[in-house]
Amino acid sequence: MKQLIMCYLGEMALKGLNKSTFEAQLMKTIRNRIRNLGQFKIYKAQSTFYIEPEDEFCDVDAAFEKIKKVFGIAAVSKAVVTEKDFDKIAEIAPVYLEDALKNARTFKVTAKRSDKSFPMGSLEISREVGAAILRKFHHLKVDVHNPQVTVMVEIRDFGAYIHEAKQPGAGGMPVSTSGKGALMLSGGIDSPVAAYMMAKRGMSIMSVHFASPPYTSERARNKVITLAEKLTDYTGDMNLFIVPFTTVQEYIRDHGVPELFTILMRRSMMRITEKLAQKFGASAIITGESLGQVASQTMAAITATNDSVDMPIFRPVIGMDKTEITEIARKIDTFETSILPFEDCCTIFTPPHPKTKPSLAEVIAAEEAMGLEELFRLEAEATAESEKLRINVQ
Numbered sequence: 481m482k483q484l485i486m487c488y489l490g491e492m493a494l495k496g497l498n499k500s501t502f503e504a505q506l507m508k509t510i511r512n513r514i515r516n517l518g519q520f521k522i523y524k525a526q527s528t529f530y531i532e533p534e535d536e537f538c539d540v541d542a543a544f545e546k547i548k549k550v551f552g553i554a555a556v557s558k559a560v561v562t563e564k565d566f567d568k569i570a571e572i573a574p575v576y577l578e579d580a581l582k583n584a585r586t587f588k589v590t591a592k593r594s595d596k597s598f599p600m601g602s603l604e605i606s607r608e609v610g611a612a613i614l615r616k617f618h619h620l621k622v623d624v625h626n627p628q629v630t631v632m633v634e635i636r637d638f639g640a641y642i643h644e645a646k647q648p649g650a651g652g653m654p655v656s657t658s659g660k661g662a663l664m665l666s667g668g669i670d671s672p673v674a675a676y677m678m679a680k681r682g683m684s685i686m687s688v689h690f691a692s693p694p695y696t697s698e699r700a701r702n703k704v705i706t707l708a709e710k711l712t713d714y715t716g717d718m719n720l721f722i723v724p725f726t727t728v729q730e731y732i733r734d735h736g737v738p739e740l741f742t743i744l745m746r747r748s749m750m751r752i753t754e755k756l757a758q759k760f761g762a763s764a765i766i767t768g769e770s771l772g773q774v775a776s777q778t779m780a781a782i783t784a785t786n787d788s789v790d791m792p793i794f795r796p797v798i799g800m801d802k803t804e805i806t807e808i809a810r811k812i813d814t815f816e817t818s819i820l821p822f823e824d825c826c827t828i829f830t831p832p833h834p835k836t837k838p839s840l841a842e843v844i845a846a847e848e849a850m851g852l853e854e855l856f857r858l859e860a861e862a863t864a865e866s867e868k869l870r871i872n873v874q
C-alpha cells in the first residue's frame with residue numbers, strides 16, 4: 481500500500497497575499513522541515529500538497545508530525561492512494577484503517593468525488609464502502625452524526641485517496657511571507673512563545689541572546705540553544721546570535737542609577753538587537769514581554785525601553801497571562817526546557833527595589849550620566865563580537 485501525506489491549504493490564509501508566492505514558500509518550507517526524514521516527492525494539485533515517500537527508508541510518521549507544525553496549512557491527513565477502481569477502494573479501505581476500525585464501535589464513510597468522470601456518485605461510494613467495511617468488522621455500527629472513526633474516500637485527478645478524518649494543520653501563514661523579525665530570546669518561558677506566535681503570522685525569525693559569562697553559565701547558554709532547536713519545528717533553520725554582554729552590564733552596574741539598572745540594561749539590549757537586525761535583514765524586534773509581569777514590563781518601563789530604538793517592537797504575548805503563555809509553551813514543547821533553573825543575564829545585578837514607574841526623562845538623564853560615548857563603544861564591541869550559530873531543523 482502506498483502511503484502519503486496530504487496538506488490542504490486554507491483559502492482564508494491567502495487573503496492579501498500573492499497565491500503563487502505563498503505556495504512556493506510553503507513548498508520550500510515543507511521540503512526543508514522533512515529533509516532529514518528521507519527522500520520525498522512533493523507536488524501540488526487541486527489546492528493540496530502531496531508528500532510522497534520515494535522509497536521505503538522514508539519515515540512517513542515522523543514527517544507527518546513535522547508537517548502538522550508547518551504554518552500555512554489548514555488541515556492534514558495521512559492517506560493511502562489506490563487506482564480509481566471501486567473494487568480496489570472497497571478492498572483497501574478496511575485494511576488500511578484496520579487498527580482504527582477494530583477499536584471503534586461506530587463509523588461513517590464520507591466520499592468526495594472531484595473527478596466527475598468516476599462512474600459512481602459520492603453517496604453511492606460512501607454507502608458501498610461502508611457495506612464493505614461492515615462485512616469485515618461485524619461489531620461496527622454506522623453513525624453518521626457522531627462516529628468514532630470517519631473514513632474519507634477522495635476521488636481526485638491522480639487516484640483515489642483513503643484516510644481518516646482530516647486533522648487540523650498549524651494554520652497561520654507560511655514562514656517568511658511576512659518579513660523577518662529579530663527575537664530577543666532569553667531562557668524563559670515567554671520569548672519562545674513570542675517566536676512561535678510571530679512565525680505563525682508568517683515572519684521568519686533570527687534570534688538574539690545576551691549572555692554574561694562568567695555570571696551566566698555554559699549550561700544557560702546550552703539551554704537557549706536547545707530552545708532555539710525546538711523552535712525550528714515552527715521557524716525552520718534559524719540564526720542564533722549570542723551577544724557577550726558582560727562588559728556592558730558591568731559598566732551599567734558601575735555607572736548607572738541602581739533603581740533603573742534593569743531598564744538601562746534593556747535599552748542597551750534593544751540597541752544591540754536593532755543593530756544585529758539591521759545587519760542581517762530583519763525589520764522588527766520581537767520580545768516576550770507581558771504587561772505588568774515584572775517591574776521592567778509596566779507601561780512606564782516599556783515606554784522607556786521603546787524609546788531606545790526606532791524599529792517596531794512586536795510583543796505578541798503582551799496581553800496574555802502566564803497561564804495562557806505556559807499553555808502554548810507546553811504545546812510547542814519548550815516549557816520543560818524553559819523552567820530549567822539557570823541564571824539569565826537579566827537576573828544578575830538587579831537592584832532590590834527597581835523603579836516601576838520611571839519617567840522617560842529620568843531614564844535618559846541616567847543614561848547620559850553614564851557617559852554615552854563609552855557605553856555605545858562597549859555596545860558596538862559586544863555587537864561585533866557576537867557569535868553567530870546556525871540552528872538547523874532537527
Ligand code: ATP
Pocket residue numbers: 663664665666667668669670671672688689690691766767768769774776777824825826
Ligand atoms: P521570558 O520572558 O522569556 O520568560 P523573563 O520572564 O525572564 O523571560 P524578562 O527577563 O522580563 O522576562 O525579559 C523580557 C523579555 O526580554 C524576554 O521575553 C526576552 O524577549 C527579552 N530578554 C530577557 N533576557 C534576555 C536575554 N538574556 N537575551 C535575549 N533577550 C532577553
Ligand code: MG
Pocket residue numbers: 668670671768769770773
Ligand atoms: Mg517574561
